């Protein structure tokens with residue numbers, strides 16, 4: 001696969017400082033002072049442990065994903081993606097190190113850029129005992145002993161509402177070269193540009209919007225510790241969790257940021273390294289959403305600000 005990961009996102013929100021503070025609490029590392037930008041007041045930048053600067057937050061009238069970065073290996077990959085997008089009649093802007101193209105269904109500007117592949121700074125070594133597997137002998141579980149802050153390793157995926165799911169899927173799949181891992185009938189496609197089960201999920205929606213971003217942590221203990229710390233500051237942040245998704249299999253816990261976008265801690269996502277060994281499924285109904293955990297709140301399925309986002313949806317601020 002010429003693509004290999006998500007590099008970074010530019011998230012637009014009306015309340016930059018408040019939202020940046022949320023993601024700092026979430027465990028992302030703020031990168032210095034706000035970067036001045038004309039004519040907007042500032043961009044806030046935050047980093048993950050392994051992925052570096054992966055979240056940039058800028059002011060927009062309504063919350064949305066402004067830009068999505070995807071990593072490619074070399075200029076030949078950019079040529080291939082450029083040609084595929086052109087075949088779909090998508091306008092492409094090319095520079096030496098990147099190409100950008102707009103997906104009309106999600107209103108997201110995708111930047112495919114030459115970027116190094118990710119190597120975890122220190123591989124996680126979860127030690128969970130199980131019948132017949134004594135992975136941890138003579139000691140307490142690391143999950144009960146850890147006292148350090150939870151720090152997400154990388155940006156794993158984004159979930160986007162599209163007013164034209166079919167065309168957005170075509171953009172990512174045929175245009176950019178993402179592969180479809182699983183689909184939900186007539187609603188959504190889980191697509192990957194790496195060995196992660198999904199890096200982008202596009203679902204049909206009445207308006208283009210960012211449903212959630214998802215951030216990898218080492219294991220389920222880090223999900224629990226991270227979410228618990230977030231809720232100690234403000235219980236209203238809780239959205240949905242702890243649970244385990246069916247599609248992708250990952251453990252999850254969702255919180256809501258001050259702009260209204262959900263933010264997910266995840267671990268143990270399915271990994272697809274050999275396409276021949278993975279059979280994409282077509283799913284229907286709630287079973288596809290989660291294997292166990294509390295039922296999702298209605299506001300997760302249809303965010304409370306959807307109607308507001310639809311007002312003037314055709315005139316994004318930038």
Ligand SMILES: [Fe+2]
Pocket residue numbers: 157159212214264
């Ligand atoms: Fe997710």
